[in-house]
Amino acid sequence: MSEKSPYSPAPRKKNQGSGWLNVAVDYGPLLVFLGVYLWSKPDGENLAGQIAATIKGTAAFMVAAIIALAVSKWRLGKVSPMLWLSTGLIIVFGGITIYSGDQRWIQAKPTAVYVVFGAALLIGWWIGRAVLKILLEAAFEGLSDEGWLILSRNWGIFFLFLAVLNEGIVAFASFESWLWAKFWVFMPLTFLFTFSQIPMLLRHGLGAEGVEEEEQNPPPVG
Numbered sequence: 001m002s003e004k005s006p007y008s009p010a011p012r013k014k015n016q017g018s019g020w021l022n023v024a025v026d027y028g029p030l031l032v033f034l035g036v037y038l039w040s041k042p043d044g045e046n047l048a049g050q051i052a053a054t055i056k057g058t059a060a061f062m063v064a065a066i067i068a069l070a071v072s073k074w075r076l077g078k079v080s081p082m083l084w085l086s087t088g089l090i091i092v093f094g095g096i097t098i099y100s101g102d103q104r105w106i107q108a109k110p111t112a113v114y115v116v117f118g119a120a121l122l123i124g125w126w127i128g129r130a131v132l133k134i135l136l137e138a139a140f141e142g143l144s145d146e147g148w149l150i151l152s153r154n155w156g157i158f159f160l161f162l163a164v165l166n167e168g169i170v171a172f173a174s175f176e177s178w179l180w181a182k183f184w185v186f187m188p189l190t191f192l193f194t195f196s197q198i199p200m201l202l203r204h205g206l207g208a209e210g211v212e213e214e215e216q217n218p219p220p221v222g
Contacts, residue, residue: 025072025083027187029064029090034179036060041176054103054175061106062094082135086113107170107178110186114163121156125149140206147204151197158193162186 037057042049065087073079093109096102117135124131130148132155143151169181198206 021071021075025068027183029061029068030179030182032064033057033061034182037176037179050175051101051103054106055098055101058094058097058106062091065090080136082117085116089113089116103175104170107166107175110166110182111163114159114166118156118159118163121152121159125153125156140201142205143201144205147201147206150200150204154197154200162189 034057037053040053040056042053069079069083069087072083089109089112093105093112097105120135121131128149130145130152132152133148140148165185169178169185173181
């Protein structure tokens with residue numbers, strides 16, 4: 001059996017640089033939605049024009065979500081169950097939005113995602129199963145089973161908080177303000193929450209490589 005030469009270059013990680021790609025896959029379709037909506041929206045108070053802009057933005061959102069899923073499969077070699085479910089809900093709620101012309105359906109999509117994920121994670125934690133590990137298809141280096149359970153519980157609670165927050169913004173803000181909130185409220189909160197979990201994870205055995213993977217693979221949000 002031949003031995004590998006000690007002078008051979010070290011293999012590159014398959015997912016090197018995947019952190020930015022994960023962010024692009026999660027938030028790229030939202031940027032497309034926002035861009036198409038703002039480009040199509042008429043000036044002034046024109047309800048019919050705003051509905052038409054929402055429909056165009058939703059259609060672009062659905063196409064971009066499918067493309068993002070394909071890019072994840074192509075570049076990362078996999079599509080996590082969370083991304084499959086999130087994309088599926090985009091198609092379902094987006095289709096209803098286009099059919100009904102009611103923008104509240106596309107606004108309800110994030111709430112549905114948060115409630116489904118939050119409930120699944122908390123039920124899993126309750127029965128002693130770390131559902132987050134299954135949904136992310138991740139194996140953070142050195143993290144104990146107890147650490148995975150705590151992380152699943154914490155993300156479950158955070159998802160339910162985001163569901164309530166989304167409904168609050170829908171109730172008290174304009175549609176355009178809700179769109180911007182995805183970038184100026186939800187995305188910063190998600191990254192802050194992700195980083196806030198690192199001390200707990202380190203106490204439960206997470207190694208240096210696991211910290212990097214945890215930072216690069218937060219659950220997709222909204």
